[in-house]
Structures are given as structure tokens and as C-alpha cells.
Amino acid sequence: MLAPGSALTLERGWEKTGATGSLQNLKKFNNQDFNRLRAFCLNQGLLFEDATFPTHVSSIGPNLLLEDKLRQIQWKRPIELQKNPYLIMDGVSRFDIIQGELGDCWLLAALGSLTLQKQFLAKVLPQDQGFQDDYAGIFHFRFWQYGDWVDVVIDDRLPFLNGRYLSVHPRASNEFWPCLLEKAYAKLRGSYQNLHGGYLSDALVDLTGGVQVQLSLKDPPADLEEILKAADKSQCLMGCSTSGQMRRNIELRNGIVQGHAYTVTGTVKIRYKNGWKHIIRIWNPWGHGEWKGPWSDNSPQWDHVEPKCREALLRNKDDGEFWMSCESFQEQFSWLYICNGTPTFLDFGDQRSTTCRDVTNYFTLSPGTYVVVPATTEDQEFEFLLRIFLKNQDYNENSNSLPRPVLPMGSAIDASQLQQLLNEVILQDEMTSLGGRFSFDSCRGILALMDLNSNGQLTLQEFGSLWRSLTKYMDIFSKEDRNNSGFLDVSELKSAVQTAGLAANEQLLRLMTLRYGNADRRIGFSDFVCCMLRLETMTCEEKD
Incomplete structure (x- = not known):
């Protein structure tokens, strides 16, 4: 992905290996330190007033409203509006948000999605602030900007026009996280006017670093x-x-x-x-x-x-x-x-995305050495942030991971082809091959579980999903087969189910060994895979 900036981040197997862009390397917007400023205000008995984003037309933007309306803007703190204001009440939800006069649906749509993913939300909305303890009229929020997380400090004075919120307002009258977060983003962008129209794709990246x-x-x-x-x-x-x-x-x-x-x-x-x-x-x-x-x-x-x-x-x-x-x-x-x-x-296939700000592209490459050269047209000079994500897996002599077969893009496989592929790979592992080959019937059963399109074939994407499950279950099987027999007994199966994060009572475990086990009620790897995929599907259906 190419975007303005100057950092190079290399990621392997979808896991970040460096500290670049992490909260540990947090940058302070306008060199304002939240903790130091709040401590000073508390010591002096003052409410923070942000001189870098003042209660002035410059913070609103000269062209957002007519000149006479700009002069009517009033700035009010939540403590002036409510006797008992809160930053957050009963958790953060998309239903806390109601868009105001500002045309920033692109930001609020991204924010609504952010509330559903708490792992991202925690980065944007720090929990070390509020109106109840150590309140000094100062708040801060974090946004990802071209390779770095940036901490943006604001005061809590909000713009009103004719007694109404100019921007987003919360559904609960005394909950203010949407208004304050929006103000911080407006400060980052230069003014509220700069939020009036934008790109949802930009907001999604700024709220996640993704x-x-x-x-x-x-x-x-x-x-x-x-x-x-x-x-x-x-x-x-x-x-x-x-x-x-x-x-x-x-x-x-x-x-x-x-x-x-x-x-x-x-x-x-x-x-x-x-x-x-x-x-x-x-x-x-x-x-x-x-x-x-x-x-x-x-x-x-x-x-x-x-x-x-x-x-x-x-x-x-x-x-x-x-x-x-x-x-x-x-x-x-x-x-x-x-x-x-x-x-x-x-x-999922060959995806490419281009906006005003970044380019995302996907390549399937043969092993080798490659050079990536960001370039512009007409000899213009720009800075770029280049992020490279490698979808691969590290293997070593002791690894039980399955090497995934390389299939042509756009191809699909039927049960017979699936059987051949699975046995070619599984039989390379001595321990898992002890439990027997994948039968045609078992492969038909696997295909039926993974074939979302119900066309009797697995697409490249469906096969990729199956292979991730196979890798996971091979690792679990190897760990639970403590005597290296190539089979799991009932107690080992119970432990394997628990390790996989699935649920099965004693009666269901007995039925599983009867259905998938041999005469001694022990389950080999191929039958274990069929069993776990079936249990996984049953669990998902119950959740739905």
C-alpha cells in the first residue's frame, strides 16, 4: 500500500514484527502532552483552553457556514450543558451517535464500525479521562497517520449554532465521547470544515492503522x-x-x-x-x-x-x-x-483498491528476490509510506504445519481432487498417516461442510479456509496424541475439543467416537478432521 509518509514496515504472517506505528512510539500532535497539561490545570485550578484549536472561526472553517451564522457560533463545555456529564455511559455503541449539521457521515460510519471492534476502539479512545475524576476540561484521542499513532489533545468546548450542536450529538444527552472524538479529528484535519465531505476509506484507516x-x-x-x-x-x-x-x-x-x-x-x-x-x-x-x-x-x-x-x-x-x-x-x-x-x-481473489490517498494491491508471487520502487508521474517528488504484508508461514524442522499446495488462481476442486491433495500432503507426515488415508466419502463430507456455494466444488477461497483449519487441527492432534500412536482415545479427544475452543458433553463425545472412531473407538487424523469440522459447523449454527 502506498501513501504519503516515510516509514517502511515489513510484516510476516500477518503479525507485526517492529515497533513502528505502535502506541509505544506515540507522537504528540502539536507537541502537546496530555498528562502534563492536565496536571498543570489541576494544580492551578484551571479548565484547559486549547490555544492551538481555539474557539474561533479558524477552528470551524471560513466556508462551512454563511458569515452571519459563523458569528453566531457559541462554544459550551459539557458541564455547562448537563449537571452530571459522562464521557461514556454503559459502554460505547454506534447507537450513541446522531449525525449533526456537519456532513461527516464518512467519519461517523467508520466510527460506528469501530464501536463493534473493541480491539481497535481501545487504541483510539483512552480510558484515562472523564468528567468524574481529575476533570480539567481536557481530553485526548488517538489517530493513525501515515505510519504513526498520534495523540491529539483538545479542550471540551463544543460549537453550538442557535442552541443546537453544530456537529455530532449523542443520543443520551449527558454522554459526550462522540462529540469530543469528532472535535479531536477536526483538529487533526485542521477544522470542522475539513470534515464536511470525505472518504470512508480514509477514516477506516485513521481509526485502525489497518x-x-x-x-x-x-x-x-x-x-x-x-x-x-x-x-x-x-x-x-x-x-x-x-x-x-x-x-x-x-x-x-x-x-x-x-x-x-x-x-x-x-x-x-x-x-x-x-x-x-x-x-x-x-x-x-x-x-x-x-x-x-x-x-x-x-x-x-x-x-x-x-x-x-x-x-x-x-x-x-x-x-x-x-x-x-x-x-x-x-x-x-x-x-x-x-x-x-x-x-x-x-x-479472496485479486483485489485492488485505489483512493485519493492510497493504493492497495495484491500479488501472488513465486519465491524469489523482488525490488519495490514507489514512483510518481511527471517527475514530481513525494514521500511514501510503503507497507508490505507477506501471507506466508515460517517452517522449521520441528514444525507440524502443513505446507499448503499451490493452486492456480480461479481454480476449483471436487471431492476426488480434494482426496488426492489431502493424501499427498498428509502421508508425508508419518504420525498423522498412521490413522489412515482420507477416504472419498470423508472428502465428500468435508466438501459439503466447506462448500458455501453448494456447487459441489471448493473455490480457492474455500480451500484456503479449509487449509487453515487443517493446519490448526493437525497441531492440536499432534499435541493431544501424547503417546504418538497416530490416534486419539476418548479422553484425548475431549482435551482436543476443549483446546479448539469447542464444546461437547460426555454423550456427544461417545457419539463422536462411535461415528468417527475405529473398532477400538480411537480416532485417526483424517477422521478427527471430519469430526472437528462437523462440530465446528454445529457450534456456528447454534450461535446463529
Whole structure:
């Protein structure tokens, strides 16, 4: 990925190996130290006033409002608005957010997704602050900027116009984290005006330090449903947007807003009538205004869903969140954005993403030595941040990891080909081969579990998912087979199930050994894989 900056970060196996861009190397925006400034204010009995982002037109931006309205802006602290203000009440949620007059849906959509992924949220929103203890009118938030995490200090004076929030306002009147975080980001960007229109992809990266890709929904990849499911399972941040930049914020009769950004908050495959249906959950940063078509809150489609499932999924409130089918999603939205700390989504085909700010590209390369040369056109000089992610695995003499076969891009394999591949690799390992070869029937069973498209073949992406499971279960099998017999008995199987993070009671364990074990009720590796994949699928269905 190329972007302005000057650092080089090399990552192996999706794990960061250096300290570059970590919170340990946190940079102080405008050289302001939060702890030192707060301590000074507390010692002097003062409320912090930020001279670098003052209560002045320069912080709003000269062109955001008409001149007479700019003169009417008032700045108020939360303690002037509420008797008992809080930074956070009952946790952080997307439903805390209601977009204000400012056109920063792109930021708020990313922020809504951030609230769902606590591992990223903790980096952006430090917990060492609030209105109850050591309050001095000063707060700070962190954002990722071109290779570094930057700590941005603000005072808590918020802009109001005619008694209303100029920017985002919380659903609960005395919870202020959305307003203050937005102010910190406005300071980072130079003014509130600079948040009035932007790119969801930029905000996703700034809130995570991750890598993003954007997919056109007008020319979507064939495995879009699989991508959405994998991104949701991998805890990616996701958003989407509609077209119509010249008709921004125009709400259609079906409830969808043109030129607007939304958060993708979930995706699930549910039983519907006599089959299955893939539906997607989406949230509007306005905090209201929802899709009125199929799978909306009051649509008749929900009448054909099991009551228990319907109760778990359907939230019949005008809170801006709604469900829609994958087909409607592609019809109504133009772009899907996915972001994570590592580009897990690059498992899905040949993805390329280009914005005004960065370029993300994916390559499948043969082993060798390569030179990467960032270049610009017309002999212009720029600085670049170059991040390289290598999807590989380190092997050593004692490693039990499976070397993944190299399959041609776009290929698919059937049960017979899967059997040949598995046996060619498994038989190379003496211990796991003791339990016997993968039979054709077992491979048909595995394919049925992993074949999300139900076409009798595994795509490259589905095969990649299977191979990750095989590697994991081979490692578990080797550790639990303490006598190196090539088999697991009932007690070893129980321990293996627990190690895998799955659940099985004594009765189920006995049934598993009867179904998958030999005459001595011991399970070899090939049968162990079939057993664990089946148990994994059962566990996922129960969670859904």
C-alpha cells in the first residue's frame, strides 16, 4: 500500500514484527502532552483552553457556514450543558451517535464500525479521562497517520449554532465521547470544515492503522457473500456508500439516502421458508431513516423466519439500523469498504483498491528476490509510506504445519481432487498417516461442510479456509496424541475439543467416537478432521 509518509514496515504472517506505528512510539500532535497539561490545570485550578484549536472561526472553517451564522457560533463545555456529564455511559455503541449539521457521515460510519471492534476502539479512545475524576476540561484521542499513532489533545468546548450542536450529538444527552472524538479529528484535519465531505476509506484507516480495500457493488466479485461472511468473522471494520455526489443527502422513497455513507454492522445466513437467505445489517449515521424494502423492520419476509431467530436479529426501532438482502444491497449501494489490521480480505481473489490517498494491491508471487520502487508521474517528488504484508508461514524442522499446495488462481476442486491433495500432503507426515488415508466419502463430507456455494466444488477461497483449519487441527492432534500412536482415545479427544475452543458433553463425545472412531473407538487424523469440522459447523449454527 502506498501513501504519503516515510516509514517502511515489513510484516510476516500477518503479525507485526517492529515497533513502528505502535502506541509505544506515540507522537504528540502539536507537541502537546496530555498528562502534563492536565496536571498543570489541576494544580492551578484551571479548565484547559486549547490555544492551538481555539474557539474561533479558524477552528470551524471560513466556508462551512454563511458569515452571519459563523458569528453566531457559541462554544459550551459539557458541564455547562448537563449537571452530571459522562464521557461514556454503559459502554460505547454506534447507537450513541446522531449525525449533526456537519456532513461527516464518512467519519461517523467508520466510527460506528469501530464501536463493534473493541480491539481497535481501545487504541483510539483512552480510558484515562472523564468528567468524574481529575476533570480539567481536557481530553485526548488517538489517530493513525501515515505510519504513526498520534495523540491529539483538545479542550471540551463544543460549537453550538442557535442552541443546537453544530456537529455530532449523542443520543443520551449527558454522554459526550462522540462529540469530543469528532472535535479531536477536526483538529487533526485542521477544522470542522475539513470534515464536511470525505472518504470512508480514509477514516477506516485513521481509526485502525489497518489496510483497507474497496469493492464496487456495481461490478461485484462473484464471491461477495463469502467475502462479507469472512470479513464479519474476521472482525473487520466495514462500511458502504451510495452514489449521487451531486444529490448528496437526498432520501429516496425506499429510505436509502443518496451520496451517503453507512456502516455494515453484520451479516448472517438464516433459514427462510424452505431454504437459506443471506442478509446484511446496515446502520445510518443519522441515527434514524431506514430501508423500507424487503427485510426492513416491518417487512413480511420476517414472518417466514423462525421466531427464535427473528427475536435475536430484529430490532424494530427507528434507530437507523436495518436488514436487507444481499441482492438489495448490491442494487442500492455503490461501494463496500473493508478494513482490518492485516489484509485478511486478500484471501479472496485479486483485489485492488485505489483512493485519493492510497493504493492497495495484491500479488501472488513465486519465491524469489523482488525490488519495490514507489514512483510518481511527471517527475514530481513525494514521500511514501510503503507497507508490505507477506501471507506466508515460517517452517522449521520441528514444525507440524502443513505446507499448503499451490493452486492456480480461479481454480476449483471436487471431492476426488480434494482426496488426492489431502493424501499427498498428509502421508508425508508419518504420525498423522498412521490413522489412515482420507477416504472419498470423508472428502465428500468435508466438501459439503466447506462448500458455501453448494456447487459441489471448493473455490480457492474455500480451500484456503479449509487449509487453515487443517493446519490448526493437525497441531492440536499432534499435541493431544501424547503417546504418538497416530490416534486419539476418548479422553484425548475431549482435551482436543476443549483446546479448539469447542464444546461437547460426555454423550456427544461417545457419539463422536462411535461415528468417527475405529473398532477400538480411537480416532485417526483424517477422521478427527471430519469430526472437528462437523462440530465446528454445529457450534456456528447454534450461535446463529
